[in-house]
Amino acid sequence: MNVQRITAAARAFGLALMLGLALLTPGAGVFQTLILGTALAAAGLMLEAAPQLRSRIVALGEGTGAALLVGSTMVNADTMLPYLAAMAFVAGVHGGWRWSIATVVSEAAALLLMTSIAGTVGEAAFWRSAITWIAVGAGLGVVGAQLRAQAKVHGQVDASYRDARALLAQLRDLSSRLTDGLDPISVTDRIMGKATDRLDALHCAVIIRGDADSAPLPLSFSSREASEALTDIDSLVRRCIKTGNMVNRGRRQALPLRADDRVVGVLVVDCEEPPAGHAVAAVVRELAPEALRLDTALLFDSVRSEATAEERQRLAREVHDGIAQDVASLGYLVDDLLFAEDEDERIERIRELRGELTRVVAELRLSVFDLRNRVESTxxxxxxxxxxxxxxxxxxxxxxxxxxxxxxxxxxxxxxxxxxxxxxxxxxxxxxxxxxxxxxxxxxxxxxxxxxxxxxxxxxxxxxxxxxxxxxxxxxxxxxxxxxxxxxxxxxxxxxxxxxxxxxxxxxxxxxxxxxxxxxxxxxxxxxxx
Structure with a gap:
């Protein structure tokens, strides 16, 4: 929804109503009505375009100003009252129903104040028209607030799709340009390599945090010996994830891998001697970019896994319903061959087996062609x-x-x-x-x-x-x-x-x-x- 166009149209409609009433009212002063209304609308549009002013405040002020003008002069009052209703609608579009009500109340208060000062507060004919147009303004304000709410919902949906499209486009471009790739294992190898060099670590492991209800998951070990040596680190890792700080247990250290103030995982190092605190802190700072790469790689791996899950299930069903049964049938033929009673029967079973093998190979080739066959862009x-x-x-x-x-x-x-x-x-x-x-x-x-x-x-x-x-x-x-x-x-x-x-x-x-x-x-x- 283009709010500026709608509010400009509302002001133009208010001016048209003012001009029409002026033409139909004897002695109303058409020229004066046109000048005053145009000046109000132009001032409102100019102030609305100012970046330092909020549009809903401008609408409230414009409606109140129009009411002060009508109540103070009593000149062309009946012809200018429609503008008050238009400004209640504009306030509803810009600020919702609260600002629409505030504008209507402010306009009514301004009319009451100025007619009291001018001594015309008791004119019943004027107040019948004023109350009518203020009530119309209240209704239009509700309509404007509803338009704003609908536009906000649609805008949020559109913005979500735009954000998703932009992120997916960035992911496609970045994944092809990243020199380090998006492989979690290669990232963890670099992390453990730096820890080994800086801290003279004997064994290293990278543990990532699991889901809310699952235990931390070992992602990579520096060697087979490391996987055997680092077996009792669960409590150490949990404490590091919970606190977000380094956990020191003598020779064994748990270093948080933080990306944007969030612990992605934990690097566990086992050293020959307890490392110096400043050296461990320096490694944590040095590993911050690697932690971000690891977080990105894990997220990309998750997206890729979800994207391929359906095709994996289809392949599993294809293997189970097709190839597995075909191989099982080959087994039955081999059994028949083993128990063949004479040479002629054995030769016949061998021919059947050869025919089945040919058929299974053909099925495999078709399955491979099925997977490779796709609609090309050209x-x-x-x-x-x-x-x-x-x-x-x-x-x-x-x-x-x-x-x-x-x-x-x-x-x-x-x-x-x-x-x-x-x-x-x-x-x-x-x-x-x-x-x-x-x-x-x-x-x-x-x-x-x-x-x-x-x-x-x-x-x-x-x-x-x-x-x-x-x-x-x-x-x-x-x-x-x-x-x-x-x-x-x-x-x-x-x-x-x-x-x-x-x-x-x-x-x-x-x-x-x-x-x-x-x-x-x-x-x-x-x-x-x-």
Whole structure:
């Protein structure tokens, strides 16, 4: 909300009301009303622009001044009263409802004071108009205060996003420019190296503070001998973290690693002789920049871990559901080979084993290609989808039919990535589980509209497929970009169709309205089950 424009418009509206009333009131003095109102508005705008004055104080003073002018002269009083209501609104916009009320009360007090001095306090007609416009001003002040509150909420949200964007951009730039990198272990190695040089330490360890309810965590030891020697340091470290000061236990010292008055971790040193106090204090001061680097590296490592957690879980499920089961099946074939009764049966089992090994290697290659395949900045979603479809077709018995319909302009990169991963999951499911011979993939992109349809001619979903990990992952990805996911089961030998549609409300021949981020599973006869 542009406050300056709104308050300027309020003053202009007040002037327009004054001028209109002056034109409709015989003998009101149009020129005089225009001069006085314009002078008040100009003075208020000038004072509001002064950096040393608060706008809400200017509004209160401007409203009070207008009331003093109206009450003292009684000239054009009826025509100038609307300006008092305008200033109550301006005060509400600048300072909230408290300043709006203060302005209304101040205006009423100024009118009462000046009419008392002028001896016109008993004029009922004037007070009927004055009370009416003051009441209007009180109502407008509430409106102005509500506008201020709404603008403040939206401003805080916008500011949060701006701050987050600025910080992420800085992180991206800094991580590529930092000569020391953002690896916590390399930072701790430098810390322990300096302590060893300055204090002639035999053993060193860096312990970082855990979460609120967890114990301090050892991050790094200077050597294997150090990890064996420094085993009873928990109380020493806890005391150092709690007090933020050095803890001296003879040969063993706990040095706080502080970044911006916060203890990031503790450096524990074990020396041959107790080090001098001034030497330990000097090391603490010298390690202050390293403590800041360690804090930054730990924070970056946490962000990176959270960012990769989802992909790690997907990989774990992929290994468990695919590669682990394939390797287990190889074990069964080896068992059959061991217990083969004659040479012909043994040769047959060896052939089966060789075939299974070939299939598992193909699965591994597809999994690696799946991970490496992504939408490049110089290409589009269709290009990445084509590469994956070719890989599926060359390493399976499926015949892949791909249809691309793309506009020249692109979707956002994050949206393209999510759509690609959903399509990959659907195509992999068809390859592994459908038992079909054909796979049809249609990709339509007309930003902001996009739709990908993956259909096979296999034996359908089968029991339990609707609640699989793969479907849940696809649903989460679709919800993340506000897309609709629909899975249709045609029944035995009629195949399965998965479609993901983005911006379903968009006017496009393929679009069908549906709740954003929803998933629908349709069984034969189109019975909706989830």
């Amino acid at each position: 290409e589009g979603l269709g290009s990445a989808l084509s590469a994956f479809a070719r890989q599926i077709g060359s390493r399976s018995d499926l015949t892949v039919h791909l249809t691309l319909d793309e506009a020249p302009h692109r979707l956002r990169p994050d949206v393209e990535q999510e759509l690609l991963r959903i399509a990959q999951e659907a195509m992999n499911n068809a390859r592994k589980h459908s038992g079909g011979h054909n796979l049809w993939v249609r990709c339509t992109v007309y930003p902001p509209y996009a739709e990908i349809v993956v259909r096979d001619d296999g034996h359908g979903l089968g029991e339990g497929r609707a609640d699989s990990h793969g479907l849940r992952i696809m649903q989460e990805r679709a919800a993340r970009i506000g897309a609709d996911l629909e899975l249709s089961d045609g029944g035995q030998m009629r195949g399965t169709t998965l479609s993901v549609r983005l911006d379903a409300s968009h006017d496009h021949p393929y679009s069908q309205p549906q709740a954003a981020g929803s998933v629908t599973v349709l069984r034969p006869e189109h019975e909706e089950v989830s």
